[in-house]
Amino acid sequence: MKICFATNNTNKIYEVQNLLGDSVELVSLESIGCFEELPETQDTIPANSAQKAQYVWQHFGVPCFADDSGLEVEALNGAPGVHSAYYGGLPRNNDNNIALLLSNLESHTNRNAQFRTCITLVTKHGEWQFEGTIQGTILSDKRGEKGFGYDPVFMPQGYDKTFAEMEIEQKNTISHRAIAVKKFIEFLQKNLNLL
Numbered sequence: 518m519k520i521c522f523a524t525n526n527t528n529k530i531y532e533v534q535n536l537l538g539d540s541v542e543l544v545s546l547e548s549i550g551c552f553e554e555l556p557e558t559q560d561t562i563p564a565n566s567a568q569k570a571q572y573v574w575q576h577f578g579v580p581c582f583a584d585d586s587g588l589e590v591e592a593l594n595g596a597p598g599v600h601s602a603y604y605g606g607l608p609r610n611n612d613n614n615i616a617l618l619l620s621n622l623e624s625h626t627n628r629n630a631q632f633r634t635c636i637t638l639v640t641k642h643g644e645w646q647f648e649g650t651i652q653g654t655i656l657s658d659k660r661g662e663k664g665f666g667y668d669p670v671f672m673p674q675g676y677d678k679t680f681a682e683m684e685i686e687q688k689n690t691i692s693h694r695a696i697a698v699k700k701f702i703e704f705l706q707k708n709l710n711l712l
């Protein structure tokens with residue numbers, strides 16, 4: 518069973534293929550001939566994820582799924598949210614994003630945050646969405662070298678390591694993306710006829 522994962526982020530392809538095992542073979546955008554930047558112009562994480570998956574389906578006719586994720590910080594009214602990737606300005610830069618986040622949080626004692634992922638699957642039979650969230654806190658300083666994005670300052674609830682201090686396997690068992698992917702896989706296994 519082959520599905521296109523509509524992303525150019527090789528970290529995510531690696532993470533999700535790890536979670537999928539052999540049940541589904543992921544094919545890249547490149548392998549279906551899609552070399553353009555996918556549109557991501559919506560205001561919400563679910564709408565952005567649907568926009569990307571629909572784009573691939575409509576232009577290439579391949580069953581596909583797209584994910585969209587972001588960090589939502591309580592004291593910042595949900596920011597950076599859909600702007601997570603370029604919060605600190607363009608071009609996208611993780612260090613600038615983290616620096617702005619920490620600076621905006623300096624005067625706040627409430628450090629609660631969550632990562633959110635929405636996956637949208639599109640096939641000839643329709644569109645389905647799957648969500649995952651993980652709660653945590655934003656530290657005042659970076660810790661750890663693994664992962665990507667805001668991982669060095671995000672400590673998930675119930676753990677004493679940031680995402681960037683965890684092995685990828687450990688992050689993969691608890692992350693927002695892992696939760697959304699698990700829901701997605703469970704759905705696929707029960708509904709292979711939809712592909």
Ligand code: IMP
Pocket residue numbers: 526584585586587588601602603614632664665666667668680692694
């Ligand atoms: P995307 O929609 O999955 O590309 O995520 C948008 C942005 O949210 C990324 O560029 C990161 O800044 C942030 N983000 C999403 N997932 C993670 C994660 O697992 N760890 C750290 N940052 C993340």
